Amino acid sequence: MGRVNGDAERTSEVDYLIIGAGVCGLHQLHDLLEIGADVRVVDANSGLGGTWYKNRYPGCRFDSESYTYQYSFSEELLQEWDWKERFAAQPETLSYLEHVADKFDLRQHITFDMRLVRAEWSEDDLRWTLTFENGQVIRAKFVLYAMGLLSVPTYPRIPGRGTFRGLETHTFDWPEGYDVTGKRVAVIGTGASGVQVITDIADKVESLSVLQRDANWCAPLGNAPISKEEMQELRERYDEIFAWCRETPAGFIHRPHRTLSTDVTREERLRHWEELYNGQGAGLYMGNYRDCITEPGPNRELSEFVAGKIRERVEDPEVAELLIPKDHGFGTKRVAGESGFYEVFNQPNVELVDLMAHPIHEVTETGIRLDLGSGEFRDLELDVIVYATGFDAVTGPFDRIEIIGTDGVRLKDRWKDGPETCLGVQVSSFPNMFVLVGPQSGSASANFPRGIEDVVNWMTQTALYIEEHGIDRFEGRREAEIAWVEHVREVNSKLLMSQTRSWFNGHNINLERDEKPRVMVYLGGAPRYRRRLTEELENGYPSFLLSSSAVSATLST
Numbered sequence: 001m002g003r004v005n006g007d008a009e010r011t012s013e014v015d016y017l018i019i020g021a022g023v024c025g026l027h028q029l030h031d032l033l034e035i036g037a038d039v040r041v042v043d044a045n046s047g048l049g050g051t052w053y054k055n056r057y058p059g060c061r062f063d064s065e066s067y068t069y070q071y072s073f074s075e076e077l078l079q080e081w082d083w084k085e086r087f088a089a090q091p092e093t094l095s096y097l098e099h100v101a102d103k104f105d106l107r108q109h110i111t112f113d114m115r116l117v118r119a120e121w122s123e124d125d126l127r128w129t130l131t132f133e134n135g136q137v138i139r140a141k142f143v144l145y146a147m148g149l150l151s152v153p154t155y156p157r158i159p160g161r162g163t164f165r166g167l168e169t170h171t172f173d174w175p176e177g178y179d180v181t182g183k184r185v186a187v188i189g190t191g192a193s194g195v196q197v198i199t200d201i202a203d204k205v206e207s208l209s210v211l212q213r214d215a216n217w218c219a220p221l222g223n224a225p226i227s228k229e230e231m232q233e234l235r236e237r238y239d240e241i242f243a244w245c246r247e248t249p250a251g252f253i254h255r256p257h258r259t260l261s262t263d264v265t266r267e268e269r270l271r272h273w274e275e276l277y278n279g280q281g282a283g284l285y286m287g288n289y290r291d292c293i294t295e296p297g298p299n300r301e302l303s304e305f306v307a308g309k310i311r312e313r314v315e316d317p318e319v320a321e322l323l324i325p326k327d328h329g330f331g332t333k334r335v336a337g338e339s340g341f342y343e344v345f346n347q348p349n350v351e352l353v354d355l356m357a358h359p360i361h362e363v364t365e366t367g368i369r370l371d372l373g374s375g376e377f378r379d380l381e382l383d384v385i386v387y388a389t390g391f392d393a394v395t396g397p398f399d400r401i402e403i404i405g406t407d408g409v410r411l412k413d414r415w416k417d418g419p420e421t422c423l424g425v426q427v428s429s430f431p432n433m434f435v436l437v438g439p440q441s442g443s444a445s446a447n448f449p450r451g452i453e454d455v456v457n458w459m460t461q462t463a464l465y466i467e468e469h470g471i472d473r474f475e476g477r478r479e480a481e482i483a484w485v486e487h488v489r490e491v492n493s494k495l496l497m498s499q500t501r502s503w504f505n506g507h508n509i510n511l512e513r514d515e516k517p518r519v520m521v522y523l524g525g526a527p528r529y530r531r532r533l534t535e536e537l538e539n540g541y542p543s544f545l546l547s548s549s550a551v552s553a554t555l556s557t
């Protein structure tokens with residue numbers, strides 16, 4: 001960038017502008033620099049790392065194996081980085097990303113504190129004009145969105161929120177270094193973030209009230225330090241590990257069994273589940289018999305097995321029952337990896353509050369007032385309220401920006417009833433706008449760096465094509481978009497996951513609890529998604545309309 005436009009001092013120009021300096025944006029920046037593109041990254045935060053920059057709540061860590069959640073593009077990087085734990089905590093991941101940025105000299109291409117508020121396409125000069133909260137304006141030929149799937153936190157709409165005199169924070173907005181030792185704390189929400197923060201702080205706080213709406217399934221994470229010898233052994237196997245992960249549906253080290261649960265005896269199933277439960281990571285969820293997440297019968301049996309484990313681990317039978325999900329089966333929503341979560345409820349300073357029975361009436365100056373029914377209330381006196389209430393997922397980051405395409409069409413309006421994308425990478429009527437992380441993309445449902453590398457590789461190849469052919473207009477075809485949405489809907493419908501209420505189906509702040517699910521993520525698996533993107537490269541982009549005014553011809557019609 002750096003070329004200052006004569007008519008406005010605060011306006012600059014660039015060919016490729018990436019929005020977001022997280023795991024995806026950094027990878028894309030690295031690869032576009034490698035091909036010599038004129039590229040710049042902007043980020044609303046004051047530092048790089050995206051999710052790993054923002055989520056600083058106690059206990060925040062991967063629940064994918066650390067060594068699978070790293071870039072594979074540089075052998076040197078792979079050889080020099082040591083992971084300390086099987087499932088790295090947030091500070092370690094952030095320092096990894098900072099190391100990557102330093103090693104490849106990426107920082108000079110990133111501008112921080114740049115919150116995008118408006119992006120408008122101009123058909124006259126085939127450019128996007130992007131306006132930032134701080135008044136800066138950037139004009140770009142191509143805009144690449146890498147804003148993360150979970151970067152807009154949702155605070156519940158509870159009367160009185162904001163009036164509390166103590167600390168009221170979302171897990172995503174946790175104040176750097178804030179210590180809860182000796183405090184009276186309430187955590188609202190028991191998804192993956194809630195489970196981590198609850199487990200981490202339970203033995204430090206004076207009292208902990210866990211406010212749960214629906215219970216969520218959890219399985220042991222099996223975290224442990226990685227020894228020097230183990231690290232060396234992993235390093236020697238990286239090629240094999242990445243090749244394996246690339247062929248698993250979700251890009252994890254865990255791969256579903258070819259066998260159906262009904263092909264083996266009950267004794268064998270139980271023995272296998274016991275092994276998975278005592279193993280590492282998401283094995284029980286992703287490395288199980290394949291019918292466990294597609295067929296209600298096998299799913300029920302697996303759920304009963306995990307429910308048995310909860311009953312064994314939680315001393316109070318009533319509390320155990322509350323912690324066993326009743327509205328969905330195991331693995332039909334994102335399963336949280338836990339490290340002693342259930343034992344927390346055996347501590348005398350911890351209580352589980354069932355919000356279904358006693359909803360929050362209001363937040364008060366001194367805590368939370370629960371509605372006990374029949375005009376009765378109970379006041380929780382608190383120092384800290386933690387909202388572990390999730391995110392306006394996948395489309396939330398786009399909804400916050402006024403994105404205007406051809407003929408004044410607004411992205412917000414186009415996606416009003418749910419997102420529609422062309423292969424998860426573009427939207428018709430929004431030329432030259434690429435979505436690297438967003439709805440209906442393989443990047444959204446696979447172990448993150450594994451999922452995004454498919455999109456980043458495709459984007460880099462596409463940028464090379466654009467440069468070689470002088471393409472100045474690149475737009476997803478409407479008919480390809482309709483076909484893709486239909487395909488995603490059909491593929492997703494084969495999984496029980498498509499029927500549960502979770503952020504995977506758009507059940508976030510925008511949807512009332514009984515509204516129809518949206519087609520947010522692509523659950524067809526990373527290998528299938530990669531093949532589909534490769535087909536486009538090999539066949540000259542049949543799903544897109546490409547044109548070059550330089551040669552005055554439509555290259556692909």
Ligand code: NA7
Pocket residue numbers: 150156157188189190191192193194212213214215216334355388389390391503
């Ligand atoms: P999740 O998985 O969306 O979990 C949010 C939790 O907050 C969940 O337990 C919700 O209960 C609860 N919630 C949401 N709104 C409310 C209100 N209004 N009242 C009470 N409880 C509420 O978000 P996480 O941050 O835990 O995890 C997101 C992803 O981060 C995760 O999938 C990993 O990929 C990492 P509900 O189940 O909806 O009844």
